[in-house]
Amino acid sequence: MIDSSSSSSEPGSEFTPEDKPRVVVLISGSGSNMEAIAEQIKNDVIDADLVAVISNKPEAAGIQKAQDRNIDTQIVDHRQFASREEFDAAMIRMIDGYRPDLIVLAGFMRILTPYFVRHYLGQLLNIHPSLLPSYPGLQTHQRALAAGDANHGATVHFVTEELDGGPNVIQAVVPILDGDDEISLQKRVQIQEHIIYPIAVKWFVEGRLSMQNGVATLDNKTLPLSGLQLSS
Ligand code: GAR
Numbered sequence: 001m002i003d004s005s006s007s008s009s010e011p012g013s014e015f016t017p018e019d020k021p022r023v024v025v026l027i028s029g030s031g032s033n034m035e036a037i038a039e040q041i042k043n044d045v046i047d048a049d050l051v052a053v054i055s056n057k058p059e060a061a062g063i064q065k066a067q068d069r070n071i072d073t074q075i076v077d078h079r080q081f082a083s084r085e086e087f088d089a090a091m092i093r094m095i096d097g098y099r100p101d102l103i104v105l106a107g108f109m110r111i112l113t114p115y116f117v118r119h120y121l122g123q124l125l126n127i128h129p130s131l132l133p134s135y136p137g138l139q140t141h142q143r144a145l146a147a148g149d150a151n152h153g154a155t156v157h158f159v160t161e162e163l164d165g166g167p168n169v170i171q172a173v174v175p176i177l178d179g180d181d182e183i184s185l186q187k188r189v190q191i192q193e194h195i196i197y198p199i200a201v202k203w204f205v206e207g208r209l210s211m212q213n214g215v216a217t218l219d220n221k222t223l224p225l226s227g228l229q230l231s232s
Contacts, residue, residue, distance in 0.1 A: 046198060
């Protein structure tokens with residue numbers, strides 16, 4: 001069920017200095033957000049170790065990208081499990097083997113069970129392609145266009161049991177332009193995703209960002225409901 005025919009032997013067996021925060025990234029697809037974070041870790045902008053990239057899809061293109069960066073990769077194929085609970089239990093075993101301080105959902109397209117979310121509460125960040133709380137769920141670009149919104153964007157938020165409902169950390173606001181279609185809008189939003197996600201990860205690993213009692217705080221100040229907003 002768990003394919004370890006990846007770039008390393010046992011989870012957590014690699015050497016990393018104990019003093020650096022340990023980050024695990026979960027992906028299902030192309031892994032561009034994972035790469036944006038990995039790049040800033042490589043360049044010492046983010047002082048952390050990216051200890052593993054884990055995908056629920058063997059064919060996720062981001063797996064090769066992680067291997068090209070010599071990052072440990074693992075596949076936990078959700079299709080091999082009878083239930084969501086069993087899949088999440090296997091994910092937890094795999095993730096915990098890496099002793100992470102932070103788990104980053106970067107295009108990880110599985111709904112997580114409450115058990116999983118509670119296990120990592122306060123250590124789980126997600127990026128979502130909309131200005132949450134607008135448009136949780138799928139087809140966010142299409143829905144923002146259909147509604148005739150002036151702005152769209154992306155949000156990094158803490159994960160709670162409510163789908164796309166945890167407290168916001170940072171948002172990038174992207175104006176919708178005349179003639180935009182789903183593809184053009186998605187491209188501009190993704191450029192911003194690659195800016196805001198590394199910022200949020202940096203804040204977290206520096207101990208500046210946390211979630212307590214369902215509220216996100218940065219430097220001990222409660223963040224606004226939108227999260228910190230960047231405009232492009
Ligand atoms: C990103 O655009 C992210 O916002 C979205 O998936 C894409 C993954 O791209 N996430 C969601 O829709 C989560 N609900 P990537 O694999 O290139 O980072």
